[in-house]
Amino acid sequence: MTPHDWYIENRAAYVARALEPREERLFADHLVRCEECTREVATLQRDLGSLPMAVDPAAPRPGLSHQIAERVLRRRARWPQAASGLAAAAAILLAVGLGVRERRALSAAELAVSDRDRQLAALRDTLSIMRQAQHVVQRDIAMGGHKGGLVIFDDPVSHRWNVVMHGLPRAPADSVYQFWFITENGMVRSVELRCDDDRPAFATVGMPNTPGAVMGAAVTVEPAANRAAGPSGPMLAHIQF
Amino acid sequence: MALPPSSRPLPEAGRPPAQLALTGQAPLRDRLVARDERALVELIEVASPWLLGLTQSMLRDQDEAEEVVLEVFRIAWDRVGSLGGEHEGLMPWLLRIARNRAIDRLRRRGRWRRKAERAEALGGLGPAAAQFQEPDESASPGWHVHEAVHAALKDLPDEQREVVRLAYFGGFTHSEIAKELGIPMGTVKTRLRLAFDKLRVTLASIQDWVR
Numbered sequence: 023m024t025p026h027d028w029y030i031e032n033r034a035a036y037v038a039r040a041l042e043p044r045e046e047r048l049f050a051d052h053l054v055r056c057e058e059c060t061r062e063v064a065t066l067q068r069d070l071g072s073l074p075m076a077v078d079p080a081a082p083r084p085g086l087s088h089q090i091a092e093r094v095l096r097r098r099a100r101w102p103q104a105a106s107g108l109a110a111a112a113a114i115l116l117a118v119g120l121g122v123r124e125r126r127a128l129s130a131a132e133l134a135v136s137d138r139d140r141q142l143a144a145l146r147d148t149l150s151i152m153r154q155a156q157h158v159v160q161r162d163i164a165m166g167g168h169k170g171g172l173v174i175f176d177d178p179v180s181h182r183w184n185v186v187m188h189g190l191p192r193a194p195a196d197s198v199y200q201f202w203f204i205t206e207n208g209m210v211r212s213v214e215l216r217c218d219d220d221r222p223a224f225a226t227v228g229m230p231n232t233p234g235a236v237m238g239a240a241v242t243v244e245p246a247a248n249r250a251a252g253p254s255g256p257m258l259a260h261i262q263f
Numbered sequence: 264m265a266l267p268p269s270s271r272p273l274p275e276a277g278r279p280p281a282q283l284a285l286t287g288q289a290p291l292r293d294r295l296v297a298r299d300e301r302a303l304v305e306l307i308e309v310a311s312p313w314l315l316g317l318t319q320s321m322l323r324d325q326d327e328a329e330e331v332v333l334e335v336f337r338i339a340w341d342r343v344g345s346l347g348g349e350h351e352g353l354m355p356w357l358l359r360i361a362r363n364r365a366i367d368r369l370r371r372r373g374r375w376r377r378k379a380e381r382a383e384a385l386g387g388l389g390p391a392a393a394q395f396q397e398p399d400e401s402a403s404p405g406w407h408v409h410e411a412v413h414a415a416l417k418d419l420p421d422e423q424r425e426v427v428r429l430a431y432f433g434g435f436t437h438s439e440i441a442k443e444l445g446i447p448m449g450t451v452k453t454r455l456r457l458a459f460d461k462l463r464v465t466l467a468s469i470q471d472w473v474r
Contacts, residue, residue: 034459035452039366040430040437069463071355073431074362076412077320079312079403086315086329087307094336095300176341206351229345235356236345 029059037066051260054209054240054253064206064234163241163258165190170217172259174239183229185239187215188222193243200244201225202253204260206234209252215241238262292353295343303340309404310354314361321365321434331364352470354405366434408469415465423458430455 029052035041036049053060158175170189176182185201193199199215210230215223229236243255294302314335318328335357346356403409416424429435429443430451441448 031452031456034456035430035437037459038427038430038455039363039434040440040451040455042436042438043370066459066463067359068351068355069467070459071352071359072408072412072466072469073462074317074358075313075354075405075408076416077313077316077432078409079405080316080319082311082315087304087311090307090311090333090336091300091304093333094303094340205345229342232345234345235351236342 026056029056033059033062033066037063037070047260047262050238050262051257054204054257054260057208060206060208067206157263159239159261159263161259161261163187163190165243165258166194172241172261174261182226183239185213185215185225185227186222187217187241190217192218196246197243197255198246199223199258200242200253200255201227202240202242203230203236204238204240204262205230205232205236207232208234209240211252212239236263292343292346295340303336306339306353307336310357312403313354313405314357317358317361318365321362321432322368327368328365331361331368334364335361362431369434411469412466415462418465419458419461423454423461426451426454427458427462 029049032041032045032049036046039046041049053063158173160174161172163170163172168189168191170187173186173188175184187199190199193216199217201212201215203210203212210232212227212230213225215225217223239259239261240253240257241259242253242257244253245255291302291306295306311332314332315328318331319325322328322331338360339353339357343353346353351359416427419427425444426440429440430437435443437448437451440451444451
C-alpha cells in the first residue's frame, strides 16, 4: 500500500465531505499536486451531481424569490460607489508606493508621521471594501522564519477578488510568490505577489478565464523563470472557498 | 437527521408554477453569462424549491436555509461565467454550492448544538422513518430527477443508504458516523465507497434539467 492509496480510498469521502477537517485539508492539499485525483474527484462530483435532489423540494415563502432576485441584483447598482472606493484604495496604495520613493528626502520624524497617516488611510480604505465583502478568508503563512498572513476577500460589486499578503520577506533570489486559483480542472496561474517585509502585497484579480468552477486559491514560491507550467515550488498557503 | 417527509411542493403564493427555459430561447446559462436579469429570476424560481428543500433538511433552520440559498444565487450570478460547459450542469453546480455551504454552517455550530440536533433527529425516527421517503407525484420542474435519484437510493442496501444519508445529507464525518452507528470507521468508509460506486453508475446518465 502506497501513501497515494489513502487518497484513492478517500475520494468518495472527500466528495461526501465525510473526512475529518484535518483530513479534508490534507486531501485538498494533495489535489493541488495530483492531476489524477483532481480529475477523479471532479468526475465523481459530476456523476453524483443530481444526488442532492433526493431531498423533497420546499415551497419558498411568499415573496422570497422576488426578495432574493432583488438582493442579488441590487448589489450591481452599487457599483459606482464601490468603484470609487476601489479607486481610492488604488490611489492610496499608489501613494504608499510613491511615498517609498520620496522616503530618502524626508526627515525621520516626517517620514514616520507620513507613513502612519498613509498606512491608516490605506487600512481604513481596505476595511471599507472588506465591509462589503461576502467572503473573507485569512490564513497564517510562514517563510524563512517570518510569520505573515494571507487575506482574500471578494468585492461583490465588481466581481473581483482582493488579495493581501503581509509579513513575509522579499521572495528568494530568482523566485516569486505566485498566487493560484484552484479550479475543478487544476491550478490556474494568477498574479505574482510582491511582498517585502514591511510592505504588504495587494492585488485585485478577476476570476480565471478557464472552464471549471473555482474551488480555492493557493500561494507557492515559484522559480521566476517558470511562467508556463503548473506549481512546482513549496506551498505556502492552500485555501478552499 | 433525516430527509423531510415527501410532500407535494406548492408553487409560491400568487405565482404560477415555475417553468424552464422555453424552447427556442437561448440556454439559461448563456443568458446568465450575458447578464440577463430575467434569466436570474427564472433560475431562482426554478431552483429555489430544491435548494431550499436541501438546506432546510440539513440545517433545520428556515432562516439559515434562506440565507444559504441567497448566498448560492449570489455566487451563481457572480461566477456563472467560470462554470465550464462540459464539466458540470447548472443545477448540480448550485446544489453542490448549497450543500457545501450548509455543511460549513453545520460545522461552525457549537458542538453542543450538533449533539442536540443529532439526538433530536435520531430520537424522533424509527428505522422505517429513517429511510428515504417515496416521492409524491408533482408537476414541479425537476421532479423526474427527484424520482430517479430516489429509485437509485432505494436500490442501495439499507446499511449503505444510511451512511450516505448521514454523510452526504447530514454533514457527519466518518468518525461521527462510526460512533452513531456503532461500527468501525473502516466499515463506514467501505459502505460509503460502495454506495457511491453504485450511485454514480445510475445517476451519471441523468441530464441536467435546467438548460
